[in-house]
Amino acid sequence: MMLSGDIPPNQTIYIKNLNEKIKKEELKRSLYALFSQYGRILDIVALKTAKLRGQAWVVFSEVTAASNAVRQMQNFPFYDKPMRIQYAKTKSDCLAKADGTYIPRDKKKKQEEKADRKRRGEEPQRSATANGTTSDVNGGPNASFGKPSAQESAAAPNNILFIQNLPHETTSMMLQVLFQRYPGFREVRMIEAKPGIAFVEFEDDVQSSVAMQALQGFKITPQNPMAITYAKK
DNA sequence: AGCACA
Numbered sequence: 018m019m020l021s022g023d024i025p026p027n028q029t030i031y032i033k034n035l036n037e038k039i040k041k042e043e044l045k046r047s048l049y050a051l052f053s054q055y056g057r058i059l060d061i062v063a064l065k066t067a068k069l070r071g072q073a074w075v076v077f078s079e080v081t082a083a084s085n086a087v088r089q090m091q092n093f094p095f096y097d098k099p100m101r102i103q104y105a106k107t108k109s110d111c112l113a114k115a116d117g118t119y120i121p122r123d124k125k126k127k128q129e130e131k132a133d134r135k136r137r138g139e140e141p142q143r144s145a146t147a148n149g150t151t152s153d154v155n156g157g158p159n160a161s162f163g164k165p166s167a168q169e170s171a172a173a174p175n176n177i178l179f180i181q182n183l184p185h186e187t188t189s190m191m192l193q194v195l196f197q198r199y200p201g202f203r204e205v206r207m208i209e210a211k212p213g214i215a216f217v218e219f220e221d222d223v224q225s226s227v228a229m230q231a232l233q234g235f236k237i238t239p240q241n242p243m244a245i246t247y248a249k250k
Numbered sequence: 251a252g253c254a255c256a
Binding site: 024031033067071072103106109 | 251252253254255256
Protein backbone atom coordinates (compact mmCIF):
# COMPACT_ATOMS: atom_id res chain seq x y z
CA MET A 18 0.00 0.00 0.00
CA MET A 19 1.42 3.30 -1.01
CA LEU A 20 -0.14 5.79 1.31
CA SER A 21 2.27 8.54 0.59
CA GLY A 22 0.39 9.94 -2.30
CA ASP A 23 1.72 7.54 -4.91
CA ILE A 24 5.19 8.95 -4.83
CA PRO A 25 7.87 6.27 -4.83
CA PRO A 26 10.39 6.13 -1.98
CA ASN A 27 13.14 8.68 -2.11
CA GLN A 28 16.09 9.52 0.07
CA THR A 29 14.62 12.97 0.40
CA ILE A 30 11.41 13.82 2.17
CA TYR A 31 9.20 16.72 1.24
CA ILE A 32 7.48 18.48 4.10
CA LYS A 33 4.65 20.94 3.75
CA ASN A 34 2.23 22.75 6.01
CA LEU A 35 5.15 24.17 7.93
CA ASN A 36 4.62 27.30 9.96
CA GLU A 37 5.58 30.11 7.62
CA LYS A 38 6.39 32.52 10.39
CA ILE A 39 9.48 30.64 11.40
CA LYS A 40 12.68 32.07 10.07
CA LYS A 41 14.56 29.93 7.64
CA GLU A 42 17.58 29.30 9.78
CA GLU A 43 15.61 28.35 12.84
CA LEU A 44 13.39 26.16 10.73
CA LYS A 45 16.36 24.28 9.37
CA ARG A 46 17.88 23.86 12.79
CA SER A 47 14.66 22.50 14.20
CA LEU A 48 14.15 20.16 11.29
CA TYR A 49 17.68 18.95 11.73
CA ALA A 50 17.11 18.33 15.41
CA LEU A 51 13.84 16.58 14.76
CA PHE A 52 14.81 14.36 11.88
CA SER A 53 18.37 13.40 12.62
CA GLN A 54 17.02 10.77 14.97
CA TYR A 55 16.14 8.77 11.86
CA GLY A 56 19.54 8.84 10.28
CA ARG A 57 22.24 10.96 8.82
CA ILE A 58 21.01 14.16 7.24
CA LEU A 59 22.97 15.30 4.22
CA ASP A 60 21.12 18.48 3.44
CA ILE A 61 18.08 20.54 4.26
CA VAL A 62 16.56 22.88 1.74
CA ALA A 63 14.08 25.55 2.69
CA LEU A 64 13.22 28.67 0.75
CA LYS A 65 11.01 31.55 1.76
CA THR A 66 9.92 32.58 -1.68
CA ALA A 67 6.22 33.00 -2.31
CA LYS A 68 6.08 29.68 -4.06
CA LEU A 69 8.14 27.72 -1.59
CA ARG A 70 7.53 28.99 1.89
CA GLY A 71 6.01 26.53 4.29
CA GLN A 72 7.88 23.66 2.67
CA ALA A 73 11.20 21.97 3.14
CA TRP A 74 13.26 19.08 1.89
CA VAL A 75 15.31 16.90 4.17
CA VAL A 76 17.88 14.71 2.47
CA PHE A 77 18.88 11.50 4.24
CA SER A 78 21.81 9.25 3.53
CA GLU A 79 19.50 6.24 3.40
CA VAL A 80 16.05 5.66 1.96
CA THR A 81 15.08 3.66 5.03
CA ALA A 82 15.65 6.71 7.19
CA ALA A 83 13.38 8.71 4.94
CA SER A 84 10.72 6.01 5.09
CA ASN A 85 10.75 5.92 8.85
CA ALA A 86 10.58 9.68 8.99
CA VAL A 87 7.62 9.78 6.61
CA ARG A 88 5.69 7.28 8.69
CA GLN A 89 6.61 8.25 12.19
CA MET A 90 6.59 12.00 11.88
CA GLN A 91 3.46 12.22 9.78
CA ASN A 92 1.20 14.93 11.23
CA PHE A 93 3.66 15.65 13.97
CA PRO A 94 2.74 19.00 15.55
CA PHE A 95 5.58 21.32 14.72
CA TYR A 96 5.32 24.98 15.66
CA ASP A 97 1.62 24.38 16.15
CA LYS A 98 1.00 22.89 12.74
CA PRO A 99 0.87 19.22 11.78
CA MET A 100 3.61 18.36 9.34
CA ARG A 101 2.55 16.76 6.09
CA ILE A 102 5.32 14.56 4.82
CA GLN A 103 5.86 12.81 1.52
CA TYR A 104 8.76 11.51 -0.43
CA ALA A 105 10.30 14.11 -2.68
CA LYS A 106 9.43 13.77 -6.32
CA THR A 107 12.94 14.12 -7.63
CA LYS A 108 16.45 13.42 -6.58
CA SER A 109 18.21 16.09 -4.57
CA ASP A 110 21.11 17.90 -6.15
CA CYS A 111 23.43 17.08 -3.29
CA LEU A 112 22.92 13.38 -4.00
CA ALA A 113 23.41 13.76 -7.71
CA LYS A 114 26.57 15.64 -7.01
CA ALA A 115 27.82 12.84 -4.84
CA ASP A 116 26.86 10.43 -7.61
CA GLY A 117 28.57 12.25 -10.36
CA THR A 118 25.19 12.45 -12.08
CA TYR A 119 24.58 16.08 -11.36
CA ILE A 120 23.82 18.25 -14.35
CA PRO A 121 23.53 21.93 -13.62
CA ARG A 122 20.21 23.28 -14.77
CA ASP A 123 20.28 26.40 -16.83
CA LYS A 124 18.96 29.47 -15.10
CA LYS A 125 16.73 30.34 -18.00
CA LYS A 126 14.49 27.35 -18.36
CA LYS A 127 13.85 25.50 -15.21
CA GLN A 128 12.23 22.37 -16.46
CA GLU A 129 13.75 21.02 -19.60
CA GLU A 130 15.92 18.28 -18.25
CA LYS A 131 13.42 15.70 -19.41
CA ALA A 132 15.46 15.28 -22.54
CA ASP A 133 17.75 12.45 -21.63
CA ARG A 134 18.54 11.51 -25.19
CA LYS A 135 21.11 8.84 -25.34
CA ARG A 136 23.33 10.82 -27.53
CA ARG A 137 26.19 8.44 -27.89
CA GLY A 138 28.09 7.63 -24.77
CA GLU A 139 27.83 11.13 -23.50
CA GLU A 140 28.21 10.56 -19.79
CA PRO A 141 28.33 13.46 -17.47
CA GLN A 142 31.88 14.15 -16.39
CA ARG A 143 32.25 12.70 -12.97
CA SER A 144 35.08 14.84 -11.92
CA ALA A 145 35.38 17.52 -9.33
CA THR A 146 31.93 17.19 -7.91
CA ALA A 147 32.15 13.50 -7.26
CA ASN A 148 33.51 14.21 -3.87
CA GLY A 149 31.64 17.36 -3.18
CA THR A 150 29.46 15.91 -0.52
CA THR A 151 28.71 18.32 2.23
CA SER A 152 27.56 15.60 4.54
CA ASP A 153 27.06 17.28 7.81
CA VAL A 154 27.60 14.68 10.38
CA ASN A 155 25.19 14.14 13.12
CA GLY A 156 25.30 10.95 15.02
CA GLY A 157 22.20 9.31 13.68
CA PRO A 158 19.66 7.56 15.85
CA ASN A 159 21.79 6.64 18.80
CA ALA A 160 24.51 9.12 18.40
CA SER A 161 27.90 9.15 19.93
CA PHE A 162 27.90 9.91 23.60
CA GLY A 163 29.55 13.14 24.41
CA LYS A 164 29.96 12.53 28.08
CA PRO A 165 28.99 15.39 30.34
CA SER A 166 31.84 17.66 31.10
CA ALA A 167 33.04 18.32 34.58
CA GLN A 168 30.62 16.97 37.10
CA GLU A 169 29.67 13.44 36.34
CA SER A 170 27.08 10.81 36.14
CA ALA A 171 26.64 10.36 39.85
CA ALA A 172 23.69 12.64 40.32
CA ALA A 173 20.64 11.05 41.82
CA PRO A 174 17.86 10.24 39.39
CA ASN A 175 15.38 13.00 39.05
CA ASN A 176 12.30 13.54 36.96
CA ILE A 177 13.90 16.76 35.79
CA LEU A 178 16.77 16.66 33.33
CA PHE A 179 19.48 19.24 33.06
CA ILE A 180 20.69 19.84 29.51
CA GLN A 181 23.99 21.51 28.73
CA ASN A 182 26.06 22.38 25.70
CA LEU A 183 23.16 23.56 23.62
CA PRO A 184 23.78 26.02 20.82
CA HIS A 185 22.84 29.45 22.07
CA GLU A 186 20.14 29.80 19.47
CA THR A 187 18.28 26.78 20.81
CA THR A 188 14.66 27.50 21.57
CA SER A 189 12.37 25.68 23.96
CA MET A 190 10.28 24.73 20.95
CA MET A 191 13.22 22.93 19.45
CA LEU A 192 13.76 20.99 22.64
CA GLN A 193 10.10 20.28 23.04
CA VAL A 194 10.09 18.80 19.59
CA LEU A 195 12.88 16.47 20.62
CA PHE A 196 11.69 15.44 24.04
CA GLN A 197 7.94 15.30 23.75
CA ARG A 198 8.01 11.94 22.03
CA TYR A 199 9.15 10.31 25.22
CA PRO A 200 6.39 9.18 27.55
CA GLY A 201 5.81 11.30 30.59
CA PHE A 202 7.10 14.49 29.01
CA ARG A 203 5.84 17.57 30.79
CA GLU A 204 7.69 20.69 29.78
CA VAL A 205 10.88 22.44 28.77
CA ARG A 206 12.18 25.38 30.73
CA MET A 207 14.89 27.70 29.60
CA ILE A 208 16.37 30.70 31.30
CA GLU A 209 16.85 33.69 29.07
CA ALA A 210 19.82 34.88 31.06
CA LYS A 211 21.58 31.54 30.73
CA PRO A 212 21.88 30.42 27.15
CA GLY A 213 23.07 26.92 26.39
CA ILE A 214 21.21 25.11 29.11
CA ALA A 215 17.68 23.91 29.72
CA PHE A 216 15.55 21.89 32.08
CA VAL A 217 13.22 19.22 30.81
CA GLU A 218 10.64 17.81 33.15
CA PHE A 219 9.00 14.39 33.05
CA GLU A 220 6.38 12.82 35.26
CA ASP A 221 8.82 10.54 36.98
CA ASP A 222 12.47 9.65 36.98
CA VAL A 223 12.07 6.41 35.07
CA GLN A 224 10.60 8.28 32.17
CA SER A 225 13.20 11.01 32.36
CA SER A 226 15.90 8.34 32.33
CA VAL A 227 14.57 6.82 29.15
CA ALA A 228 14.67 10.16 27.44
CA MET A 229 18.14 10.82 28.78
CA GLN A 230 19.48 7.56 27.39
CA ALA A 231 17.82 8.17 24.07
CA LEU A 232 19.03 11.70 23.59
CA GLN A 233 22.35 11.68 25.38
CA GLY A 234 24.92 13.13 23.06
CA PHE A 235 22.31 14.12 20.52
CA LYS A 236 23.73 16.79 18.26
CA ILE A 237 21.57 19.74 17.42
CA THR A 238 24.57 20.94 15.50
CA PRO A 239 27.67 18.87 14.83
CA GLN A 240 29.53 20.90 17.45
CA ASN A 241 26.92 20.55 20.15
CA PRO A 242 26.40 17.08 21.54
CA MET A 243 23.85 17.41 24.32
CA ALA A 244 25.12 16.72 27.78
CA ILE A 245 22.22 15.48 29.84
CA THR A 246 22.30 14.90 33.57
CA TYR A 247 19.69 14.75 36.26
CA ALA A 248 18.90 18.12 37.70
CA LYS A 249 19.93 18.66 41.28
CA LYS A 250 17.16 18.36 43.75
C1' DA B 251 -1.77 24.36 -1.90
C1' DG B 252 2.57 24.92 -3.14
C1' DC B 253 8.45 19.74 -5.37
C1' DA B 254 14.05 22.89 -4.85
C1' DC B 255 18.76 22.81 -4.81
C1' DA B 256 21.12 31.22 -3.74
